[in-house]
Amino acid sequence: MSETWINILMVAGILVSLLTLAAELIWVERRMLALWQDRLGPNRTGPFGAFQVVADMIKIFFKEDWIPAFADKKVFIIAPAIVMITILMSYAIIPFTSEIGIVNLNIGLLFFLATSSIGAYSVVLAGWSSNNKYSLLGAIRGAAQMISYEVFMGLSLMGVVMLAGSFNMHDIVMAQKHSWFIIPQFIGFVIFFIAGIAETHRLPFDIPEAESELVAGYHSEYSGMKFGMFFVGEYLGIMLISALITTLFFGGWLGPSFLPPIVWFLLKMFVFILCFILLRASLPRLRYDQLMALGWKILLPLSLLNLLITGAIILYYQ
Amino acid sequence: MFSNLRSIFIVFLHMFHKRVTIEYPEKKAYLAPRWRGRIVLTRDPDHQERCVGCYLCAAACPVDCIALQATEDKDGRRYPEFFRINFSRCIFCGFCEEACPTDAIQLIPDFEMSEYKRQNLVYEKEDLLIDGQGKYHGYNYYRVAGVAVGVKEKGKGENEDKPVDIKKLMP
Numbered sequence: 001m002s003e004t005w006i007n008i009l010m011v012a013g014i015l016v017s018l019l020t021l022a023a024e025l026i027w028v029e030r031r032m033l034a035l036w037q038d039r040l041g042p043n044r045t046g047p048f049g050a051f052q053v054v055a056d057m058i059k060i061f062f063k064e065d066w067i068p069a070f071a072d073k074k075v076f077i078i079a080p081a082i083v084m085i086t087i088l089m090s091y092a093i094i095p096f097t098s099e100i101g102i103v104n105l106n107i108g109l110l111f112f113l114a115t116s117s118i119g120a121y122s123v124v125l126a127g128w129s130s131n132n133k134y135s136l137l138g139a140i141r142g143a144a145q146m147i148s149y150e151v152f153m154g155l156s157l158m159g160v161v162m163l164a165g166s167f168n169m170h171d172i173v174m175a176q177k178h179s180w181f182i183i184p185q186f187i188g189f190v191i192f193f194i195a196g197i198a199e200t201h202r203l204p205f206d207i208p209e210a211e212s213e214l215v216a217g218y219h220s221e222y223s224g225m226k227f228g229m230f231f232v233g234e235y236l237g238i239m240l241i242s243a244l245i246t247t248l249f250f251g252g253w254l255g256p257s258f259l260p261p262i263v264w265f266l267l268k269m270f271v272f273i274l275c276f277i278l279l280r281a282s283l284p285r286l287r288y289d290q291l292m293a294l295g296w297k298i299l300l301p302l303s304l305l306n307l308l309i310t311g312a313i314i315l316y317y318q
Numbered sequence: 319m320f321s322n323l324r325s326i327f328i329v330f331l332h333m334f335h336k337r338v339t340i341e342y343p344e345k346k347a348y349l350a351p352r353w354r355g356r357i358v359l360t361r362d363p364d365h366q367e368r369c370v371g372c373y374l375c376a377a378a379c380p381v382d383c384i385a386l387q388a389t390e391d392k393d394g395r396r397y398p399e400f401f402r403i404n405f406s407r408c409i410f411c412g413f414c415e416e417a418c419p420t421d422a423i424q425l426i427p428d429f430e431m432s433e434y435k436r437q438n439l440v441y442e443k444e445d446l447l448i449d450g451q452g453k454y455h456g457y458n459y460y461r462v463a464g465v466a467v468g469v470k471e472k473g474k475g476e477n478e479d480k481p482v483d484i485k486k487l488m489p
Binding site: 035036037038039040278279281282283 | 322325326328329330332333335336337338339341
């Protein structure tokens with residue numbers, strides 16, 4: 001088989017498995033939330049209720065795909081596609097193992113930061129085109145939140161980049177052969193985790209789509225598969241942030257050799273996905289100004305400080 | 319900060335708690351004996367209908383879901399000619415049971431009465447009438463009532479004295 005075909009198969013395989021995993025995450029989240037709320041969760045369809053997602057997907061495909069008459073139709077349709085495309089594009093740089101991975105970019109981390117910034121457009125455009133007060137409010141909040149958290153999301157990763165001396169994800173993983181970057185970069189990890197939650201607008205930072213105050217915010221006018229794309233996009237985002245934490249701070253696919261590398265990667269990733277769900281189960285939503293204050297007044301200075309100290313230590317030992 | 323981490327940990331520990339869910343069709347929930355569910359019409363210990371067709375239940379019903387028509391048999395005993403409860407309207411408040419002077423109408427612990435058609439929720443007398451005495455045992459209205467309608471002769475009822483012979487002087 002020629003190299004092109006292998007690449008095409010790789011891309012298709014990763015795409016299909018990612019979408020399946022993201023859809024199945026909906027079921028995982030419902031079961032886990034139920035577990036932490038002393039309930040059982042969906043357990044009827046298929047083994048342990050795992051086919052619940054299939055049933056939901058069938059339902060969502062057959063729903064009326066309604067576009068409000070007052071909406072800006074073209075933008076309304078493009079917006080949910082943007083969130084899927086940008087997040088799926090970010091997966092291109094994730095090295096699942098040393099062999100499995102779409103592209104080995106030497107600016108991998110920058111590429112992720114760039115694409116995740118484009119993701120903010122989907123929120124803004126969705127809220128804008130819905131032509132609805134609540135949606136617009138949600139979009140404004142979402143845009144402000146994503147832009148402000150983007151700043152120190154990038155800064156918190158620079159410590160890792162300094163330690164590894166490269167933006168390349170493969171190099172970053174290989175630099176963690178002896179010890180994971182969580183140990184020297186603990187503050188960076190915490191900041192990146194918080195920024196990642198805000199980036200995927202998950203609870204407790206889900207103020208752009210706060211159900212109780214904004215009626216689902218920017219996607220309140222969406223129905224059918226367009227809503228489904230926002231929904232799956234959210235779970236893809238969770239997986240992306242978890243995969244990035246695994247690669248950047250927890251040694252990616254590296255691990256004792258009794259398990260294959262891909263299993264190590266997925267195992268670590270799954271732990272962080274569960275952390276995301278646990279946060280949703282336990283913490284209430286922040287107020288909007290609290291979120292902004294936390295971002296600009298605490299996390300940004302902290303990440304700069306982390307950067308300064310890391311740089312100083314690296315310089316000292318050179 | 320610490321309290322947040324603490325609450326996350328507490329929620330995590332809930333993983334090992336007992337589930338509160340009862341998996342319904344396989345496992346049934348406990349229903350108290352006084353649970354107000356499906357309405358039945360009961361019979362007295364002599365296996366006769368308790369209902370005397372007094373219309374008090376229909377009058378007490380806040381949603382007007384009870385319809386009946388009283389009639390008499392050849393002995394003069396009253397009974398409902400038809401008795402109809404529209405369960406699609408019933409709110410299971412139990413006022414009919416409270417109003418009933420003869421303990422005929424009773425609410426029992428059963429709620430599994432779903433139907434695909436609304437009309438199937440209209441229960442007629444043969445659907446409502448059960449063979450037993452329901453929750454209140456031993457009560458027989460016509461054995462304590464003053465009137466003789468073929469159930470007992472005059473003066474033969476419970477707590478009832480023999481009729482006084484007005485032609486005699488002796489007490």
